[in-house]
Amino acid sequence: MSDAAEEKVEVVVVGAGLAGLSAAYVLAQAGVDTVVVERGDYPGAKNVTGGRIYMHPLRHYLPELWDDAPLERHVTRETLTMLAEGSSTAITLDSDRFREEPYHSYTILRSTFDRWLGDKVAGAGAFILPKCRVDDVLVEDGKVVGIVMAGEDEIRADVVVAADGVLSLIAEKAGLRQAQQAKHYAVSAKEVIELPAKSIEQRFNLGPGEGAAQLYFGALTKGMLGGGFLYTNKESISLGLVVGIESLMEREPKLEVHEILEEFKARPEIRNLIADGETVEYSAHVIPEGGINAMPRLYADGIVVIGEAAGLGLNMLLTVRGMEFAVASGVMAAEAIKTARERGDYSATSLAGYEELLRDSFVVKDLQTFRHVLGTMENPRLFNFYPQAVCDIFSELLWIDEKPKSKISSTVIREGLGKFLNWPTVRDALGMLRI
């Protein structure tokens, strides 16, 4: 390799996603010589969300940054729908709290959002190198001292920040993680469906700029761990589903996510919402579901791991989290690197400050609190029996024909006791106490 191809910077960040860009922003603002290497044509070219981002953690960690962010709609209505065969029951929360500024959460599209954040980071003084895939870490005397890009070009650095996403080949190459296990990951497939803003606001009963967030679970995934989601953007709908990879592997007969997505779109709960819409993009993404049990080592000599590369994603059953973990972990890694820089010591001992910050924050605390969610969701009854049982009871209560009706209380007691008073349900209920 030629000398011309060799560079030395203080920090090289692998991946221009929310984690990497947040870290780079904080570092660049502190005057740290930082390069972000991104394999896509621009930050966001390879990045996918469901999605919705919770703003309060972002405002806490990077207070000044978000005022002109390209956000879509602020979510004012949350719906959880249980899908049965041929029926569904939904619970909706519409709250004035969601209409108070600063808003609680926004729907977003990552290609626009990350590109905007990339510009902020470049403005702060970091250098963003697009169209470059990082293939390996440079290791000398057991310490990470830089990266190797395709074409054998190297960048030497005091610290490498692995922000290369859920598969994190960089963390793997640096010996910080084992191969991923299917039981700890889910695959998501999403369509972006364009509709005029007016249609979206009418169909979802939204004011201008207001948005809806909807989660679906039940018959959709045919007993497999997973569910559907719908988020309204300014002039499109993000519609998709998530299915556990191990569930997909084990299920007989086999089902494929793109087929389930089509079945989802055809359900009456969805088809009228997206009618006359035009699908403009199809995307897929792997989601970390293993929580605290599937995290890699977060640091070693000359390297830290952040965002989804660090397994920082969390299914909390009623909410799904990830992007705010990415931003928070990026900021905390940057703070730890700044401290290490003051010491002039980038050893593992010095970078351990990152993990300490993370452990004291909502990130690791939430992962810890919700560590049993995945185990609880591995129960097929959650997806086939319960949604059907709930829908059957409501259906019985609301159906009128020529026959005399029972009292509401008798119907509820008869149907409810019949369905729910048995050992498997009691056992499931006890299991739910863990989450």
Add this chain to the structure above:
Amino acid sequence: MNVETKLGLDVFKIDSEPHILINQEICRSCEEKFCLYVCPAKLYSINRETGDMEIECSGCLECGTCRIACIHGALDWNYARGGFGIQYRFG
């Protein structure tokens, strides 16, 4: 809408060299062949004449599901080269 039509909506910068390589020897000994079902872009297929597993890398969404599901390690898996592959416009 079938998956081929959906992929037709995406922007791909197509590389002449595949970024995922399949070890046919390992693949042939695999009974489960999960890759055939887990790929959200349905890119894996068995060549009827040769019996080899094939992947159409040009439609790859670079999600990594196949890498996780290939429990026998038959894949030499990498992302598309810098500046190639899927370029999301919405994400």
